[in-house]
Amino acid sequence: GQNIDQPTEMTATEGAIVQINCTYQTSGFNGLFWYQQHAGEAPTFLSYNVLDGLEEKGRFSSFLSRSKGYSYLLLKELQMKDSASYLCAVVGSNYQLIWGAGTKLIIKP
Amino acid sequence: IAGITQAPTSQILAAGRRMTLRCTQDMRHNAMYWYRQDLGLGLRLIHYSNTAGTTGKGEVPDGYSVSRANTDDFPLTLASAVPSQTSVYFCASSDAGGDYNEQFFGPGTRLTVL
Numbered sequence: 001g002q003n004i005d006q007p008t009e010m011t012a013t014e015g016a017i018v019q020i021n022c023t024y025q026t027s028g029f030n031g032l033f034w035y036q037q038h039a040g041e042a043p044t045f046l047s048y049n050v051l052d053g054l055e056e057k058g059r060f061s062s063f064l065s066r067s068k069g070y071s072y073l074l075l076k077e078l079q080m081k082d083s084a085s086y087l088c089a090v091v092g093s094n095y096q097l098i099w100g101a102g103t104k105l106i107i108k109p
Numbered sequence: 110i111a112g113i114t115q116a117p118t119s120q121i122l123a124a125g126r127r128m129t130l131r132c133t134q135d136m137r138h139n140a141m142y143w144y145r146q147d148l149g150l151g152l153r154l155i156h157y158s159n160t161a162g163t164t165g166k167g168e169v170p171d172g173y174s175v176s177r178a179n180t181d182d183f184p185l186t187l188a189s190a191v192p193s194q195t196s197v198y199f200c201a202s203s204d205a206g207g208d209y210n211e212q213f214f215g216p217g218t219r220l221t222v223l
Contacts, residue, residue: 087152099151
């Protein structure tokens with residue numbers, strides 16, 4: 001079967017750093033996406049990894065290890081507006097996305 | 110402003126009724142998708158279209174149909190709605206020639222079937 005696992009919910013403090021993990025078991029791998037989704041809104045693209053290593057984009061970074069079936073999203077200098085759900089999605093063998101259930105991130109002042 | 114629009118924003122529907130959710134994009138993307146999002150579950154693919162004139166079944170296609178007569182429009186039809194189809198429906202599109210082939214999402218339609 002195909003499986004994407006993320007923590008259901010995480011809490012962090014404004015100004016801090018948080019790491020959201022995603023592990024996957026899929027039949028085929030053609031890349032991994034992270035999306036952000038604010039409550040009641042559509043998902044929006046954050047990052048894409050297809051090779052092992054770290055991709056940095058401003059306050060957000062994403063890491064991939066294909067051999068471990070593992071990725072994480074790192075958010076630095078947290079702001080209240082970062083309160084949202086973060087969705088991990090793997091591009092499978094048929095090039096369709098397989099989505100995790102998402103991690104709800106709560107930022108406290 | 111380029112993007113994807115969906116209509117209606119929300120709808121309450123009696124079971125057994127027919128309903129079409131509309132989706133239009135103006136980015137000239139070749140691929141389009143319909144997902145449903147339910148609490149505690151990931152986005153689940155209902156149907157997709159890789160190019161105008163072709164469609165394919167996703168993970169949860171039963172009870173839904175789609176058509177892709179042109180590049181811009183990708184309507185989703187529920188022939189006879191059932192309460193289990195209560196969900197938030199998102200339409201998305203992607204450009205296979207883009208850097209990441211990331212999907213761009215519409216604002217969603219919140220559907221309640223009673």
